[in-house]
Amino acid sequence: MRHITLKGLSLLKQFEGYSRTVYLCPAGYPTVGFGHVVKPGEAFEAGINAGQAEDLLRQDVIMAERAVLRLIDVPLTNGQFDALVSFTYNLGVTAFQRSTLRCKVNHGxxxxxxxxxxxxxxxxxxxxxGLVLRREAEANRYCSIS
Known part of the structure; x- marks a missing residue:
């Protein structure tokens, strides 16, 4: 399976930001680390360190990677893949699946x-x-050669 590159992972980490402790994200979900939504049964009362947060991010990003691989029918550069994975990680599979963005990519x-x-x-x-800055960075990554 294809995975996000280190550049793509850095982009995600930059815009998700790191929080050692649980907080409510703008959508109202309890979140920790680099945008990890706390699932039922998970407990982070003591907080997490950056290494643990990165491990959670790598686990969570698999969902976005799989969605991009499943929903995109054309070959992608690493930059294009990274940008679409970042977008999907941020907004969710359903938003990406229903988007005109996905149609544009699939039509080349x-x-x-x-x-x-x-x-x-x-x-x-x-x-x-913050979303403007993130989308601009994703657009730049999408257009990058590497």
């Missing part, structure tokens, strides 16, 4: 992908500066 309309990524910058009805 790669030049239109950055514009499609930048449509996904809204949170609770407001344009989020």
């Amino acid at each position: 309309e790669h030049a239109q992908v950055p514009e499609q990524l930048l449509r996904w910058v809204w949170a609770k009805g407001y344009r989020s500066r």
Whole structure:
């Protein structure tokens, strides 16, 4: 199975941010580490270190990798794969599956992908500066050669 590159993992870590302790993400889910949504039965009262957080991220990112592999029918560069995995990790498989972004990729309309990524910058009805920065970084990664 194909995996996100170290550059892609760094992009994810940069925008997810690291939290040693559990917090509520903007969507209201208890979260820890690099965007790990706490599942029933998991306990992080003592917090986690950066190594543990990275281990959770690597486990969690598999869901996004599998979704991109399943939903995209055209060959992808490492940069394109990384960007789509980051997007899917952030917004979920269903959002990616239903998106015009996915259709553009599958039709080989790669030049239109950055514009499609930048449509996904809204949170609770407001344009989020953090999401704008993330989507710009994903667009740059998508267009990169390596």
